[in-house]
Amino acid sequence: MTIDAHQHFWRIARGDYSWMDDSVAAIRRDLLPPDLAPLAQAAGVTGTVAVQAAPTLEETEFLLSLSDTTPLIRGVVGWLDLTGDVPRQIDRLAHPRLRGIRPMLQDIPETDWILRDDVLTGLRQVAEAGLRMDALITPRHLALIDRLARALPELPLIIDHCAKPRFAGSDPGDNWRAGIQALARHPQVSCKLSGLANEFGPGWSAPRLRPVFDHVFACFGPERVMWGSDWPVLELAGTYAKWHAAAQEMAAELTLAEREALFGNTARRIYALDQEGEIQ
Template sequence: MTIDAHQHFWIFDPVRDSWITPEMAVIQRNFLPEDLEPFLRQNGVDGCVAVQADQSDAETEFLLHLAEANDFVKGVVGWIDLCDSNLYNRLEAYSSFEKLKGFRHVVQTEADGFLLQPDFIKGVGTLIAFDFTYDILIYPHQLKEAYDFAKQLPKVRFVLDHIAKPYIKKGEVEPWATDIGRLAELPNVCCKVSGMVTEADWKQWEGADFRPYLDTVFEAFGTDRIMFGSDWPVCLVASDYGRMKSIADEYLSAFSPEERQKVMGDNATRFYNLD
């Protein structure tokens, strides 16, 4: 089974979705399962994981509703207040939703030190009781903090989104690469090869632009801890679905069929316990 381990749905709201700036006008509209499904079929993708884009309980409920109505949406990564004093009970209630697999907070917009708040660490640790995962969304300068955070929670299953958004447009590899290597030393951390085109030159990127970053990630995490994700529809600011997926396909052409299958589906299926 081929899985797109990272994509989004939304009904566009210019106030709530103010992060979608004017130069991203192509995605200033609604994106729903009926918009994605044709692209999955055209590109041989069997299912996807819908990840939160808004930090609200309504977002989690919205995604769960879409997943319930569409079989190809195999899992949901929602949002919850991980510092809520009633978190355990709220997670217990959410545990009845089979397609809810984990949670994410948009840490890339938070001040330094956010991940290391005791209440936040405690909250993420509570996910263990219900076998929920946690997606780490950060920028490169937050990788050291992410290591200190994840090291304190060895039983939580983590996945790093978008390879931590390195500065591909500038061609900068260090210190991102060193920090990626250190984070990968933690065996409970996986990595999504996703979101890369939006960190490149939107108008002029080439497949070769991504090779130093893919080499780094594959050397650090290996094919057992990497999963493919499109970051659709955000990727549309720089690429259509097929061209974006071709970056992973072309890179993986040098690997064995078994390794390719791990990255393109098996790892996501195992990590998120997808059916």
């Protein structure tokens, strides 16, 4: 079973996608489950994790409502205000497919915001509810997430898009490598093989992305790396089929068990996608 561990849906009229300026005009349209279904089917994808694309509770409720009528959605990573009344928000969002939350750290100017006392209190309450945190970060956050993992070992952390390495040719840089290696020392931290086509830009290919793949896989291993499409943001750089094929090419030398982990089993385990039940 292939799981796409990272994809989005949006309905523009909802009005809370503040990042959708002219630079993303190509994907600034309603993109919903019927748009993804044929792409997923062609790639053999049998389930997805739908991830928030706006920092509102309403966005999370929108995704959860889609999951009620879309069997393809196996889990939802939503958003909540970590500086507010977190238990009350979790009660509002309680749903059998809510699996985690994602503060949009890349958009917060204060790099160390995630280590504020009130945010840490909120994250402890997230962990107590049995939820995870997706980390939407860039290399400037790597040391902060290392400190977060030390402060809250009970909170599962999933690094989105391999922490968005900055490429110089095919080289993601020594600082990125060291940061990823440090995060991998924490057993509760895992990483998504996603978003790399967009970060590399024009001319991306499996060989050019392989240095990132090789390093992430060497650090985290098959039990803590999961493939995701980042669709429809992916469409700014390429197609669903091309990215899926590139990931398969990079993984060609892995064992069957390792490939099954990368393309499904790790996401199923880390996000508990086979479990249906209300959060605690």
